[in-house]
Amino acid sequence: MCSMSMGGTAFLKGAIFAWAAPEGRGDGLGAHSRPPEPGCRGQRPAGDRSHMHPMPSWRMLAHTATLATSLIWASSPALADAPAAALAAPVAAKKPKDVSVHGDRRIDDYFWLREKDDPEVQAHLRAEAAYADAWFKPHAAAEERLFEEMKGRVQQRDQAVPQRQGRYWYGNRIDVGQQYPIYFRRAAQGPERLDDPQAPEQLLLDVNELAKTRKFVNLNGMTVSPDDRLLAYGVDATGARDFELHVRDIASGEDRVVASTPHADAFVWAADSQTLFYIRHDAARRSHQLWRHKLGADTDTLVLEEKDELFNLQLSKSLDGRTLMVGALAKDTLDWRVLPADQPEGRWREVLPRKSGQEYAVTPFGRELLLRINDRGPNYRLLRLPVRAGTGPLFSAKDLASGRELIPHRDDSMVELVTAFKTHAVAQIREGGSVKLRLYPLAGGAPREVAFNEVAYNAVLAGQREFDAPRVRFAYNSLTTPPSTYEADLATGKLQLVKVQPVQGGYDASLYASERFWARAADGTQVPVSLVWRKDKRKQGPQPLLLYGYGSYGIPTDPRFSSARLSLLDRGVIYAIAHIRGGGDLGRRWYLDGKLDKKMNTFTDFVACAEALVAKGYTQPSQLIIHGGSAGGLLVGAATNLRPDLFKAVVAQVPFVDVINTMLDASLPLTTEEYIEWGNPNKAAEYAWMRAYSPYDNLKPATYPAVLAKTAINDSQVPYWEAAKYVARLRTLNAGSAPVLFDINMTAGHGGASGRFDALRETARTYTFMLQQWGLLND
Numbered sequence: 001m002c003s004m005s006m007g008g009t010a011f012l013k014g015a016i017f018a019w020a021a022p023e024g025r026g027d028g029l030g031a032h033s034r035p036p037e038p039g040c041r042g043q044r045p046a047g048d049r050s051h052m053h054p055m056p057s058w059r060m061l062a063h064t065a066t067l068a069t070s071l072i073w074a075s076s077p078a079l080a081d082a083p084a085a086a087l088a089a090p091v092a093a094k095k096p097k098d099v100s101v102h103g104d105r106r107i108d109d110y111f112w113l114r115e116k117d118d119p120e121v122q123a124h125l126r127a128e129a130a131y132a133d134a135w136f137k138p139h140a141a142a143e144e145r146l147f148e149e150m151k152g153r154v155q156q157r158d159q160a161v162p163q164r165q166g167r168y169w170y171g172n173r174i175d176v177g178q179q180y181p182i183y184f185r186r187a188a189q190g191p192e193r194l195d196d197p198q199a200p201e202q203l204l205l206d207v208n209e210l211a212k213t214r215k216f217v218n219l220n221g222m223t224v225s226p227d228d229r230l231l232a233y234g235v236d237a238t239g240a241r242d243f244e245l246h247v248r249d250i251a252s253g254e255d256r257v258v259a260s261t262p263h264a265d266a267f268v269w270a271a272d273s274q275t276l277f278y279i280r281h282d283a284a285r286r287s288h289q290l291w292r293h294k295l296g297a298d299t300d301t302l303v304l305e306e307k308d309e310l311f312n313l314q315l316s317k318s319l320d321g322r323t324l325m326v327g328a329l330a331k332d333t334l335d336w337r338v339l340p341a342d343q344p345e346g347r348w349r350e351v352l353p354r355k356s357g358q359e360y361a362v363t364p365f366g367r368e369l370l371l372r373i374n375d376r377g378p379n380y381r382l383l384r385l386p387v388r389a390g391t392g393p394l395f396s397a398k399d400l401a402s403g404r405e406l407i408p409h410r411d412d413s414m415v416e417l418v419t420a421f422k423t424h425a426v427a428q429i430r431e432g433g434s435v436k437l438r439l440y441p442l443a444g445g446a447p448r449e450v451a452f453n454e455v456a457y458n459a460v461l462a463g464q465r466e467f468d469a470p471r472v473r474f475a476y477n478s479l480t481t482p483p484s485t486y487e488a489d490l491a492t493g494k495l496q497l498v499k500v501q502p503v504q505g506g507y508d509a510s511l512y513a514s515e516r517f518w519a520r521a522a523d524g525t526q527v528p529v530s531l532v533w534r535k536d537k538r539k540q541g542p543q544p545l546l547l548y549g550y551g552s553y554g555i556p557t558d559p560r561f562s563s564a565r566l567s568l569l570d571r572g573v574i575y576a577i578a579h580i581r582g583g584g585d586l587g588r589r590w591y592l593d594g595k596l597d598k599k600m601n602t603f604t605d606f607v608a609c610a611e612a613l614v615a616k617g618y619t620q621p622s623q624l625i626i627h628g629g630s631a632g633g634l635l636v637g638a639a640t641n642l643r644p645d646l647f648k649a650v651v652a653q654v655p656f657v658d659v660i661n662t663m664l665d666a667s668l669p670l671t672t673e674e675y676i677e678w679g680n681p682n683k684a685a686e687y688a689w690m691r692a693y694s695p696y697d698n699l700k701p702a703t704y705p706a707v708l709a710k711t712a713i714n715d716s717q718v719p720y721w722e723a724a725k726y727v728a729r730l731r732t733l734n735a736g737s738a739p740v741l742f743d744i745n746m747t748a749g750h751g752g753a754s755g756r757f758d759a760l761r762e763t764a765r766t767y768t769f770m771l772q773q774w775g776l777l778n779d
Contacts (some may be wrong), residue, residue, distance in 0.1 A: 087134060089740070090127040092728040093120075099661060102684040104691065108661065110725040116713070125713070125724065125744055132743040139768050142777050146567055147764035151757065153563040155502040161485050163473070164188055165465040167228060170204075179757055180207035183222065204231050204250060216714075221266065224250075225273035226321065230295075232276060234264045239714040241265075241285060245278060247295065258293055266315040268324055270344035277303070277324060277344075279313050285669035287312040290326050292344065304337070304348060309672040317341065319420060320467040323364040331595075331676030334359040338394070350393040352400075365420035365467070372415050375400060378588035379414035382407035382427065384442075406440055414587035419461055422468040424490040428461050433516075433528045433579060433586050435459045435558065437474060439490055448493035454478045456516045456530040458558035473498070477561040479514040479532035479575070482507070503563045511535055512569065514559070519578075519612035522604045525593075528579040528586075529609050530559045531618070537572040544774040545574040545619035547610055549639075551582035551602040552631035553677065554591035564763050571776050574618055578609035580635075596679055597689050603638040610639070610646055621646050625770055629653030630718055633709075637695025637726065640705065649706035649738070649773040651766060658722040659694035660687070668719070696726050699733050706738035708769045710762075712745040720744060741769070 094109040115121050136143060160181075162171035168185040175182065183204040204222070211217045214237040222233035231250055234243035245264035248255045258264070258276070265287045267278035274296075280289040290304040290313055306313050310330040317324055324339045326348065333356055337348040351362055351371075359380075360373035364387070371383045383403040387394060395403075406425060407415055413431035420426075423443070429436040437450040437459060452459060457478035462485070464473060471487040483501040488494070513535050518526040537543075546568060550557050557577050565575060579585035582594025582602035594602040610626070613619050626647050628636040633655020640650050656662070663681045666672050679686030691697060707730065711723040727742040734740060743765075771777040 087131065089731055090124060090131050091731075092124055092724070099664075101664070101681065102687050104687070106660075106697065108725075110721075110728050111661070113721045113724045113728070114719070116720075125720070125746070128724070128727070128742040129744050129746065132741045135739060135741055136765060136768060139772060139777060142771075143764050143768040146767050146771075147761055149567055150564045150760050150764060153504050153507070153566065154760075155504055158502070161499045162186070163463075163465045164469075165224075170224075170465070178208050180211055180217065182206045182208070202250065203253070205233060205248070210235060220264075223267065223269060225269045226271055227273040230269075230273065232267055232269065234267065239712060241281075245276075247276070268315055268317045270324065271321070271342040272344060275344040277315060277326075279315050279326075284667060284671070286673060287314065289313070290315065309666075310676060312673060318364040319464055320365055320422075322366075325362060325364070327361075328354070330673065332357050332359070334361065336360070336362050338362065338364065347391060349391065352395055353393055361418070363418050363420045363425075365422070369394070370406070370418050370420050370425055371395070371400075371403070372418050373400070374409075374588070376409040377411065378592060379409055379411065380588070381405060381409040382415055382418060382425070384425075411589075412587075414584075416584075417461055419464055419472065421464070421472065421490060424472075426461065426472045426490075428459075430556070430584070430587055437461070437472075437488070439472070439488065439493060450474075450488050450493065450495065452476070454481065454514070456514055456559040457481070458560050471496075477501075479530065479559045479561060480509045480512045482509075482561050482563070501561075503566075507563070507566070513538070517612070517616070519605075519609045521581075521601070521608045523601070525581070525601075525605070527581070527605050527609055529612065530577045530579065531574060532559075532569065533574040534569045534572070537569070538574075539572070542614070542617055542620040542623055543572055543574060544623045544776065545576060545613060545625070546770065547576045547578060547606075547613065547624060547626045548632075549578040549580055549606045549609075549626070549628050549635050550632040551578075551580040551594055551606065551635055554582075554584035554588065556584045558585070564760065564767075567767055568770070571771065573770075573774070573776070576609075576613060576618070578606050580605035580609065595677055596686075599678065599689060600693055602635060603642060603693055606635055606639045607643050607646065610643075614646075622648055623774060625649040625651065625773060627651040627653070629655070631656050633657060633718070633723075634659065634693075634695060638693045638698070640707075641693075641695055641698045641700075644702045644704050647705040649708070649770065651770065652707065652709045652723065652726075654711050654718045655695070655709060655723050655726065656718045657695040657726040658697075659690050660697055662719075662722065663690065696722070696729065699726075699729050701733050701735060703736035704730060704734045704738065704740070705736075706769075706773055707740045708743065708766070709741065710743050710745075710766075 092110055092113060095112045097108045097111040099106045099108045099111065113121055156176040157173065159173035160171050162169040167188055169188050170185045172181040172183045174180070184201045185204060186199040186201055207217060207219065216237055216239050218236040218239065220234040220236065220243045222231060224231055229250060231248040232245065234245050236243045243264050245258040245267060246255055247258055263281045265279040265281050267276055269276060274294060276293045278291055278293060279287045280291060281287045286309065288306045289302060292301045292303050304326065306328050311328045314327045314329055322341055324341050325336055327334060327336045333354065335354045336351045338351060339346055339348045352360065358374065360371055363370040367387050369385050369387055371385055372380050373383065374380050383400065384406055385395060385399060385403045407427060413429050415427055416430050417428040418425060423441065425440040425442060427438050427440065429438055434457065439448045457476065459474055459476045462473045462475050471489055473485065473487050475483060476486055477483040482503050485498040487496045487498055511534055512532060514530070514532045516528055516530045519529050521527050557579055559577060568575060580594065580602050581590055582599065584591050610624060614621065624647050626636045626639065630653065633652040634657060636650050636652050637655055637657045640647060659678065660681050662668060663671055663678055679689050681687040681690055709723040709727050711720045713720050723742060727740055731740055768777060
């Protein structure tokens with residue numbers, strides 16, 4: 001499932017904005033244009049953290065090793081210090097369990113690895129982690145050099161561009177040697193002036209202080225009360241997405257936990273600055289309840305509960321601060337309720353009656369509302385409607401038919417996102433595989449388009465703060481352009497570059513080249529592929545290439561910059577992104593053609609892109625490494641089963657590879673709500689879809705490429721055992737001798753390490769594996 005998380009670098013009173021990771025935390029492997037929603041098996045965008053590690057698979061030794069040997073190996077310092085080549089790969093005991101359904105006989109030898117607290121399971125996981133460490137040990141010096149090289153490109157002290165909200169300018173910075181940001185504000189001096197350098201800085205939150213008492217720290221947002229006195233924020237200390245809600249008095253720094261909210265997935269302030277609305281999740285981590293908390297009260301009030309297991313709730317606030325919004329989101333249905341922010345105990349009104357397959361988003365402004373809806377087609381249209389008084393739904397089918405249409409539905413472009421200011425609506429449009437930004441005067445007149453010069457890039461509306469602002473802010477970057485912040489004048493469309501993320505070490509964009517070509521899929525569909533390389537390292541003929549893909553949930557894989565990735569490009573590696581079906585790169589139809597009974601298109605598209613890269617001479621199978629995370633781990637696992645001969649190595653990050661077993665277990669997070677994405681295997685026809693591609697179930701005797709599988713013990717979205725089982729079974733079927741490594745972080749969750757330098761260390765480890773496979777690692 002995917003309920004989109006919101007990113008930003010400042011605060012909006014009454015709305016949630018997660019802190020923006022500084023450039024340099026990124027692995028340079030992924031390429032999402034925005035974070036996957038909290039409830040989806042989503043790879044974090046480039047700029048995140050975890051990666052994979054390889055592991056030599058000595059099959060003869062593995063077949064003769066015993067579990068007892070693995071237990072001794074895990075607990076013996078002498079063996080743990082030995083090089084992996086001198087050791088047998090850990091062998092998980094086979095404990096057959098019949099998991100057959102629909103007359104299809106399936107025996108799962110490794111089902112028992114799900115028992116996280118079983119001492120035998122713990123011993124096996126420690127053995128795997130130590131074995132991976134032993135493989136990397138001979139390359140430790142090279143790994144450390146890679147880390148220092150990547151760290152050297154990161155500006156140690158960096159400050160985000162401040163944003164005005166009411167009486168303050170809000171911002172954050174990260175100081176030299178620190179892993180996490182410090183959030184602060186300064187008093188504003190006037191409507192058009194930047195903060196006065198002499199104005200005292202007021203501390204809001206130092207995440208480094210939170211990290212001192214936690215092994216892991218992740219924020220799911222922070223929001224300042226409308227009266228500017230209080231800060232609400234959520235913190236997760238395990239990586240399992242269990243966010244504890246805190247309220248801090250900004251003046252005194254006094255902090256208290258709102259004890260009645262053990263799982264605060266999202267939260268917003270009402271206009272009285274005394275009432276917080278928040279979302280709770282259940283044991284399966286489905287965001288299902290909306291609660292109201294009154295500061296000082298002993299008990300909270302349940303406002304709304306979503307009974308349908310296919311739906312998750314999400315919570316937000318309009319830019320003008322007048323309207324609170326709670327949405328119920330399923331894979332093919334989205335509806336909303338609204339409440340005036342100054343009536344916290346009032347009745348939440350439906351915008352439209354729920355209808356299966358109907359998706360819409362609301363953008364209230366003043367006494368009107370912009371409605372983005374798919375009633376005329378999957379790519380949405382945009383309507384402007386007056387808000388009616390009353391207690392029933394805000395709008396009817398008749399209103400939709402007679403409403404003022406700002407943007408009509410088109411088959412070749414999708415309305416992705418809309419923001420409403422006092423004078424303009426700003427739309428983010430996906431067209432031809434790229435993002436366009438268009439400014440629509442609310443008083444009437446032709447829209448203006450913000451022009452971009454590059455062929456492959458990523459542009460996204462940044463979190464806006466002021467309803468009556470004269471400019472709209474957006475973020476821009478590409479495979480060769482570092483993250484940049486721009487503002488466009490709403491009246492004229494004139495652009496102003498506000499900031500370019502510094503890349504230390506003398507980065508010169510002119511040394512690198514980027515292009516896009518289209519590969520022909522098995523059914524004739526043209527699939528875009530974006531590439532980047534260093535010009536003076538480009539040779540005549542094939543060379544090492546890293547191909548990334550995702551292709552699920554309708555999430556686009558827009559080209560993004562990564563300073564860490566330069567460590568590959570500067571060594572002669574070409575980096576490529578396959579914009580395959582199942583993602584949202586070419587609009588909603590592109591997504592629909594890569595899900596459910598059409599999911600196989602995702603995998604065959606990826607193979608077609610790899611084959612095209614070989615046919616065009618960019619690379620060859622002995623130099624081609626593929627990477628994907630989470631649902632992208634499913635992608636690379638399925639592609640490897642289809643064509644194990646096509647790839648040199650596979651990097652599978654928190655991979656969703658045990659599809660059928662996971663989707664048959666309704667007690668797991670995400671399962672029931674993702675029936676609309678993958679299908680319900682309790683139904684024979686839908687089971688057959690998954691049976692055709694599930695990586696774990698489709699492993700067979702073959703010579704496999706090298707594999708680096710990475711996971712985390714507290715991952716609630718893709719449990720650790722999926723990768724553990726996959727690696728255990730793969731080793732028994734692999735006729736080759738390439739390394740098969742399973743690397744598990746025993747403290748983190750789905751997002752991997754939480755600190756920026758911890759994340760870079762994981763990246764360095766992953767790159768070490770890749771470069772060793774390419775023969776480019778200088779130990």
